[in-house]
Structures are given as structure tokens and as C-alpha cells.
Amino acid sequence: MRIFRILNNNAVVVIDGPQEKIVMGPGIAFQKQRNDIVPKGKIEKVFVLRDASSEKFQQLLSTLPESHIELAESIISYAEGHLLAPLSDHIHIALTDHLSFALERIQQGIPIKNKLVNEIKMLYKKEYEIGMWAKKEIKKKLGIDIPEDEVAHIALHIHTAKMDAPSMSESLKQASILSEFVDQVEACIGEKIEESSINYQRLITHLRFALNRIQQGEQFEPIDQDMLGLIQDKYKKAYEYSQKILDYLCEEYEISFPSSEIAYIAIHIQRLIK
Template identity: 80%
Template sequence: MRIFRILNNNAVVVVDGPQEKIVMGSGIAFQKKRNDIIPKNKIEKIFVLHEQSSEKFQQLLATLPEEHIEIAENIISYAEGHLNAPLSDHIHIALTDHLSFALERLEQGIPIQNKLLNEIKLLYKKEYEVGIWAKAEIMEKLGIEIPDDEAAHIALHIHTAKMDAPSMSESLKQATVLRDFVEQVESILSIEVEESSINYQRLITHLRFALNRIEQGDQFDPIDEDMLDLIKVKYVRAYECSEQIAGYLEKEYGIEFPSSEVAYIALHIQRLLK
């Protein structure tokens, strides 16, 4: 392979037949110029992207600090190993761009917040572990301490880059619905939900599966009428809260829970009350 364009010390563009490819490797362009041959032992990654994506990636590689690019690539490599799954090539653009901007903000003293931190930690546990690994890696390599909120942002980027994962907007919507649900519970019942409690985690897990079933159009298991009546009578506050939130979610998000699910959710809310 011969160099067509040098992007930075660790990335070049080559022309291979009709395709442009981005080739990356530590010091791959050091003391090189156009038309020089790239040693095979220097090649670590090769990308073939769509034309528009390729231009965006080349622009990032040419303009962002090399240490930010290197950190992003380390995180992606670790994520693929930790999740034992390949990630979409677009993650090299999305995560690199996001991470560099986040690091610049932190260096300028601008705080990073993530209102969906607790939901992301529960929904995407393995991906959040990647975010925590990235936190330690960034501290070691750059001396910048990122907050757990940013680790959650990284986790969400990793999750949506999985080949079978929903889009970023869909993942954010689910996490937002769960956050909204808990806030409604706290408001209606005048309680503060302990987000580290096992009952909170059980509720979030149950809601997550329920939302997935609604999204996929799956049927819910029916509930025995006697059981439904018992829940309504025995756990009045919890059931009324569940019913009120179900109406809210239908109005705000178009999410419709069947009566059986309203009852099962009431049982989880009752645990929070206890």
C-alpha cells in the first residue's frame, strides 16, 4: 500500500483499487510522504467507510489532538474485547468526536452531567464497565479525571455501536422513559427512591423488558382476575400510582401498558413504599 494522504502521525489515506482506505498504526506516517510504501508490520487498523463518513473521519483525524484519537481507539478496542462483539465502523467517528469535545470541556472547567446515569448503569451494565475502564485509561494516559456521568455517555455510544443494537435516539428514549417513570413515582407518592436499592433495580429491569415487549409487539401474559382484584384492594396507593403513570406514559410517549402489566408494576412500586 502506498500513501495517498497523510492525516496525522498515526493515520494515512491509501488508494486500493477503486477504494480509498484509512490505515492506522502507531507512527505509521513518521518521516513519510505521499507515495511512500507503508510497512505491513505498522498497520494496526484499516477502515473502508462510505464516502461521506470517510471524509468526516479524515477531517477528525487531521484536526483533533492525536492523544484524543488514540484514547478513543483504545476504548473501542477494549470494548470489542470486553463485549466479545464487533462494533460498527461509525463508532470511530461518533466516539472520537464526542470524547475529544468532552475532554476539551473538562480541561476548560466545564462540568459534564448525565441525568440518565443510573438508568444507563442498569440498562447497559457491560457497556458501563467499558466506560469505567475508559475513565481509568484517560486518567492514566492524559491525567484528566472524567466523571461517572461521562463514563455513562461513553457506555451509550458503545451500546448503540453494537451490530444488533437500537439507534442512539431509541436507546436514549428508553432511558428517558425510565427516568421519567421514577420521577413520577417520587412525585405522586411523595417519596425519594433509593437508586442503589435492589427494589429500584428490580423495577427498572422489569420496566425495561416491558418496554422491549411493547416495542416488538409481543403479547403480555394475562393476570388472574382474582389476583388483579387483590392487588387493587391490598395495595391501593401502589396500584393507583401505577395506573396514573400508565396514563401519563400513554399521553407523553404513546406507550400503552395492558392492565396485567399495570398490576405487576404496582407490585414493584409497593416494594419501593416498604
């Protein structure tokens, strides 16, 4: 393969048959010019990005600081090893662009906010672990200490790049619903829920699976009517809270929960009341 365009010291564009490819590796373009042969021993990654994606990636590689690009690639490589699965090629554009912008903001003293930190940490534990690894790597390589809010942003980018994952908008929507849900429960019971408690984790896990079933159009198992009556009678206040909160979520997000879910979530709320 011969170099068609040099993007930076570690990335070049080559023409391989009918395809245009981006080839990356440390020092792959050092002291090289157009039409020089790409040293095979330095090739670490090859991308075939089509249409606007290719142009966008080339633009990022030729304009962003190389240290930011190298960090993004390190995070992606670590993520694929940690998850034992390949990520979508688009992560190389999305994460690199996001990370560089975030680092610039931090250096300029502009705060980074993410109101869904707790929900992302709970929903995407492995991805959050990757974000924490990235936090240490960024501190080691650049001396920049990214906040937990940014760790959660990185985790969400990694999650949505998984081959079977929903889109970024769907992932954000689910996290937003969970955040709203927790806010509503806390307002009803009149106290802050301890996020590390087992009852909080059970509640969030239950609602998450319910949302996934609704999204995928799966049927819910009907609840036994005697059991439903028992819950309504024994946990009257918790049942009222559950119905009120789920009605609110239905109105806000146009999702519908069956009566069985109102009852089961009432049980979880009751544990928090106690």
C-alpha cells in the same frame, strides 16, 4: 499499499484497488510521504468508510489531537474485547468526535451534565464498566479526571455501536422514560428511592423488559382476573399510583401498557412503599 494522503502520524489514506481506505497504526506515517509504501508490520486497523463517513473520519484524524484519537481507539479496542463482539465502524467517528469535545470542555472548566446517569448505569452495565475503564485510562494518559456524567456518555456510545442495538435516539428515549418513571414513583410515594436496593433494580428491570416488548410489538400474557382483583384490593394505593404513572407515560411518549402491566408494576411499587 501506497500512501495517498497522510492524516496524522498514525493514520494515512491509501488507494487499494477501487477502494479508498484509512489505515491506522502507531507511527505508520513517521518520515513518510505520498506514494511511499505502507509498512505492513505497523498496520493495526483498516477502515473502508464510504461517502460522507470517510470524509468526516479523515477530517477528524487530521484535525483532532492525536492523543484524543489514540484514547478513543484504545477505548473501542477494549470495548470489543470486553463485549466479545465487533462494534459498528461508525463508532470510530462518533466516539472520537464526542470524546475530544468532552475533554476540551473539561479542560476549559465547562461542566458536563447527564441526567440519565443512573438509568444508563442500570440498563447498560457492561458498557458502563467500559466507561469506568476509559475514565482510568484518560486519567493515566492525560491526567484528566472525567466525571461520572461523561462515563455514562461513553457507555451509551458503546451500546449504540453494538450491531444489534437500537439507535442512539431509541436508547436515549428508553433511558428518558425510565428516568421519568422513577421521578413519578418517588413523587407518589413521597420519598427518594435507594438506587442500590434490590426492589429498585427489580422495578427498573421489569419496566425495561416491558418497554422492549412494546417496541418489538410482542404480545403480553393476560393476567388472571382473580389475581388482578386481589392486587387492586390488597394494594389499592400502589395500583392507583401505577395506573396514574403509566397513563402519564402513555400521554408523554405515546406508548400503551396493558392492564397486566399496571398490576405487576403495582406490586413493585408496593415493595417500595413498605
